[in-house]
């Protein structure tokens with residue numbers, strides 16, 4: 001059977017020049033980002049390949065305690081998804097195998113189960129991409145990866161896009177092809193009962209014991225109000241469709257109204273929900289067209305603009321990731337006096353003179369979340385209060401990645417590059433101190449847009465982190 005026809009999915013990319021091993025005993029799906037058993041195009045492609053070869057499928061999920069920037073808060077949310085994912089994978093006839101550190105190696109796993117080929121998923125950030133490249137070089141069999149966490153696969157957007165207005169028509173043209181429900185295929189050759197490769201337990205106590213034994217950064221604790229996993233994500237989506245979507249255009253700028261937006265970003269970040277199923281549920285919901293379009297603009301156009309930025313710009317989290325005009329104008333104003341200035345410790349402890357900024361920072365620390373409009377304001381004030389704009393970008397990334405449940409995500413790097421350096425934005429006149437031509441936001445202009453005092457009092461009532 002020709003190799004390409006095994007993984008015929010248009011989202012799939014071939015990652016090495018190895019062949020299918022005709023003596024292979026199974027197909028392996030290397031689950032990295034798309035940690036779910038439903039609406040997962042990478043899992044679907046792996047099932048389809050296994051069925052074509054007449055082989056069983058095993059899903060391998062390796063977990064390590066040293067993923068860059070990940071702390072106890074992130075791992076606690078991630079592991080809450082594993083039991084349901086394992087169950088859904090098994091319902092589709094595949095084995096599920098959780099292999100935590102130090103036994104996490106995919107290469108060792110493949111030596112044990114001897115696959116005919118391996119299918120993985122993708123995300124555009126550099127560390128998991130480096131891991132994929134290492135695995136592709138070391139695997140003795142063919143590796144395909146499938147872009148499972150976007151609606152339109154990144155490969156169809158080959159160049160770095162300038163702004164939402166340039167990516168929107170390209171995405172729109174491809175929606176008819178890619179915004180279609182997956183069929184969640186089932187394995188025709190189930191894994192032989194009782195002969196599953198050894199897996200760490202996915203129940204709550206086994207995972208709690210695993211995390212307790214790991215050398216994690218425990219200075220950032222779990223947020224009890226947030227529960228990770230596909231079932232919790234689907235429940236949140238259902239609540240948003242029922243109570244939030246119809247009013248989304250009117251309320252999504254109101255940072256003091258928690259249900260004004262979906263709060264799905266942590267579920268999308270950890271792959272507990274796929275954007276395709278969310279988009280289809282919204283597209284087909286009984287809500288005004290304007291509301292559905294406004295939401296899909298954020299979920300598809302803005303989110304996939306961020307993915308495109310990280311996939312096509314290797315400096316997505318660095319100074320050179322800002323557009324040339326943004327760097328130029330910030331450099332021209334680098335010597336402008338800042339008053340006051342704060343260092344990262346003062347910022348992290350929310351010890352500034354600005355009550356709205358302090359509330360935003362405190363919300364992120366205590367709740368692991370911050371509203372989009374506040375995030376823009378929050379990042380822009382870091383620029384206003386930091387002597388060096390490059391340092392401001394790094395502080396914003398450090399704090400967002402550390403405290404936000406959805407941090408360490410393309411959306412975060414793009415959002416910070418937008419706020420601080422004008423990425424995906426345009427130059428704004430008149431030129432201002434410190435910001436130059438980068439769009440500025442002030443306390444006066446931002447706090448007029450919503451009831452900021454209500455937000456401050458909500459944040460004060462959150463339990464401490």
Ligand SMILES: Cc1cc2nc3c(=O)[nH]c(=O)nc-3n(C[C@H](O)[C@H](O)[C@H](O)COP(=O)(O)OP(=O)(O)OC[C@H]3O[C@@H](n4cnc5c(N)ncnc54)[C@H](O)[C@@H]3O)c2cc1C
Pocket residue numbers: 252261262263264265266268269298299300302303304306370371372373375376379400404406407408409411412413415416418419
């Ligand atoms: C400085 C800054 C930092 C940010 N950091 C992150 C981050 O770490 N992780 C993260 O997921 N998002 C980040 N964003 C983007 C955005 O703020 C969040 O995605 C959004 O607030 C999540 O809330 P929600 O799920 O309720 O959004 P909704 O309004 O319900 O939107 C639905 C989905 O659309 C996507 N989306 C919404 N707004 C944007 C946007 N502006 N850009 C890209 N995608 C968007 C998200 O996936 C979101 O879950 C950041 C934005 C800024 C300005």
